[in-house]
Amino acid sequence: MAFLCITFLFLISISTSSSASGDDTLTAYEVLEEYGFPIGLLPKGVLGYTLNRSTGKFSAYLNGTCTFSIDSYKIKYKSPITGIIATDKLSSLSGIKVKALLFWLSVVEVIVDGDELEFSVGIVSADFPVKDFDECPSCGCGFDCDTVKGRRVKFNRYVSSA
Numbered sequence: 001m002a003f004l005c006i007t008f009l010f011l012i013s014i015s016t017s018s019s020a021s022g023d024d025t026l027t028a029y030e031v032l033e034e035y036g037f038p039i040g041l042l043p044k045g046v047l048g049y050t051l052n053r054s055t056g057k058f059s060a061y062l063n064g065t066c067t068f069s070i071d072s073y074k075i076k077y078k079s080p081i082t083g084i085i086a087t088d089k090l091s092s093l094s095g096i097k098v099k100a101l102l103f104w105l106s107v108v109e110v111i112v113d114g115d116e117l118e119f120s121v122g123i124v125s126a127d128f129p130v131k132d133f134d135e136c137p138s139c140g141c142g143f144d145c146d147t148v149k150g151r152r153v154k155f156n157r158y159v160s161s162a
């Protein structure tokens with residue numbers, strides 16, 4: 001699945017881009033992996049990206065807005081997704097929101113801590129297993145598009161850290 005996802009995107013980037021990409025040989029998903037993140041942090045359909053390797057500043061471009069649910073959470077990606085990428089740490093993020101308790105909150109930081117991914121929206125954060133993101137979610141149906149064979153991602157821990 002992960003392989004298909006990368007291949008798919010690779011094909012897209014061959015056919016559409018070249019352009020002012022940060023690195024012509026890597027997809028946005030491969031860049032994520034290079035910095036220690038699972039590819040599923042970005043949904044399918046990234047059209048291109050820019051990356052300044054000395055500062056880590058990046059922008060990733062989607063075709064519009066992408067929304068899907070992960071269990072009780074609603075996630076929204078709005079192009080462009082921008083931030084600063086470093087090994088195991090995405091910071092100053094903009095363009096990713098999660099709906100919790102009726103409010104849309106911006107995800108500002110994502111940290112890889114061992115086999116956990118920590119999503120921070122400022123005052124609260126939530127930890128999820130990294131392996132739950134080894135596939136790219138699809139806009140609309142997220143990680144659960146194939147209801148027969150689809151793997152159900154369980155997000156049941158919600159950690160508050162003041």
Ligand SMILES: *[C@@H]1O[C@H](CO)[C@@H](O)[C@H](O)[C@H]1NC(C)=O
Pocket residue numbers: 052053054055
């Ligand atoms: C990366 O950012 C630095 C600092 O803003 C800048 O000096 C440099 O020219 C940028 N590199 C590229 C390739 O854009």
Ligand SMILES: *[C@@H]1O[C@H](CO)[C@@H](O)[C@H](O)[C@H]1NC(C)=O
Pocket residue numbers: 047063064
């Ligand atoms: C972007 O989305 C629009 C509307 O869904 C579609 O018509 C268009 O072909 C898409 N563009 C790309 C580059 O995928």
